[in-house]
Structure formats: C-alpha cells, structure tokens
Amino acid sequence: MLESSKAAIDLDRAANVLKLLGDKTRLTMIKILDNHDACVCEFVEIFKTSQPAISQHVRKLKDAGLVRETRRGQWIIYSLNKDSEYFPLVKDLLLHLPNQDFRLKELEEQGLRISCE
C-alpha cells in the first residue's frame, strides 16, 4: 500500500500513542482487547497486580481514545475503540504480536471470567 494512501498521523501524537503502548502491561491489554472485551477485574487477575494499577493503565488508554468503556452492572467493560484515528496504526501493530487468548482461557478455567458476564 502506498504511504500516501494512508492517513498519516501527526508525529507528536503518534509518539504519544507509541509511548502508551511501550508498556508491557498496556500493550498486552490492547492485544487482548483486540479479540475480547474485558473488565478491570479480569485484568487484575491476568496481570497479578493491584486494582488501582490496572485502573490507571486503562485510564491512560481511555484518555488517548484507544479504548472505550461501557458500564454493565457493577462492571465496566473495556473494548478497543475502532473509531480512534489511531486504530489502523494499532491494528497493524497488533499483527506482529503473539496471540494472548491463552490468558483469558486460563481465567475461564479458574472460573474467574464468568464472574464479569
């Protein structure tokens, strides 16, 4: 595909997005969200870290417009924001990363995923 046929993203903002994705936890989150929506409590289990730490990560992703939140009862479900101007960039990026479905599978086996649905 020709470069000119892509919507070029301002370098400043592209760098900011890449900085956000330049964190192992957030990058993994985005890769997971590429296949499945997820809530904070699931991420807490997956990353074995504190709930505030997770909340702060998803907030950054949300502030940048990369993810969206939808309240479902007590839970807030996060999903990739396909309308983001960065979505095409993110999508291309994710193609280079290994699938992370096994992480949610592990949760299901422990009966921890069902709790959020």
Add this chain to the structure above:
Amino acid sequence: MLESSKAAIDLDRAANVLKLLGDKTRLTMIKILDNHDACVCEFVEIFKTSQPAISQHVRKLKDAGLVRETRRGQWIIYSLNKDSEYFPLVKDLLLHLPNQDFRLKELEEQGLRISCE
C-alpha cells in the same frame, strides 16, 4: 495477512521497542532514516538540540538493533537495520507517519547536508 503468517515478536521486547519509538525525536529519526541515511550532525541541525542529546538517542536505537552505524571519514552514518527482527514491525508503523523528507530538504537549502557527504 493472517496473524499466524507473521513472525510474532515477544511482547516484552515489542513493548521495549515501542517505548523507544514513543519519543518524538527518535520516532522522527527513524522515519527520516526510512528514506535516507543520516549522520549525527544532521540530526543536531534538524532537531535543534545538543550533540550529546542526539548521540544518546541514536545509541538507544543502535543498542536495540534498530539502526546501524557506518563510519565514513569523520562522520558516522546511521541507517535503518533491515536485518532487525523488529524491522517488519517498524516498517508497518512508519507507513502511518507523515513523510519527513522536508527536513533534509531544509538542510540542503542551507548547505548543511552536503557537509556530511
């Protein structure tokens, strides 16, 4: 292209590469190097910053294997390392960024690019 047909990069290391590219100066450097090799002194002019600052940026890119250096007389010419395992990822990324050729053009108009060749 199917995800499985791409060589997936370990998430840890991918995050590190994205962190490196999540800096405006380094991201611009890489975009420039996608079209033209360049030396430190050119980057100093382009980014209007100190020579040590530039040296430190290119060193990080070199340490990660993203760029290569070739000495040519007094100058050290930096170029994209096409053999890097991250090169396909970086290439895809760059497609989403605006062309930066105008920066080297400006140097040429000031007669500052020729000095390195």
Add this chain to the structure above:
DNA sequence: TTATTATATAAGCGGATAGTTATATATCGA
C-alpha cells in the same frame, strides 16, 4: 438501609528517562 463488590482517584515514593555541561576519543587537513 447496610454490606459487598467493582472501579476510580488522590497522594506519595522510587526508579527510569531526557536533557545539560564537561570531557574523552577519533579522524582529517594543514
């Protein structure tokens, strides 16, 4: 209403990061 669960936010701390200045190394040209 009260207890419980899920999430967000605020404050503070420690480590990482990007810049600075000063200095070292290396090449070139006279």
Add this chain to the structure above:
DNA sequence: TCGATATATAACTATCCGCTTATATAATAA
C-alpha cells in the same frame, strides 16, 4: 604534529512514570 571537526561518554539534574496505600464512588444484593 597540531588544530579543527565529529562523535561518544560520564556525571548530574529535573521531570516523568508506575506502583503502593488509602479513600471515594457506584451498583448490587440481602
């Protein structure tokens, strides 16, 4: 060899970042 140019490195500093703990908000369920 000596001076100039190009680059690298080291030490320092200020800022940023991610985590922690403590607390607030919000929905649910008894």
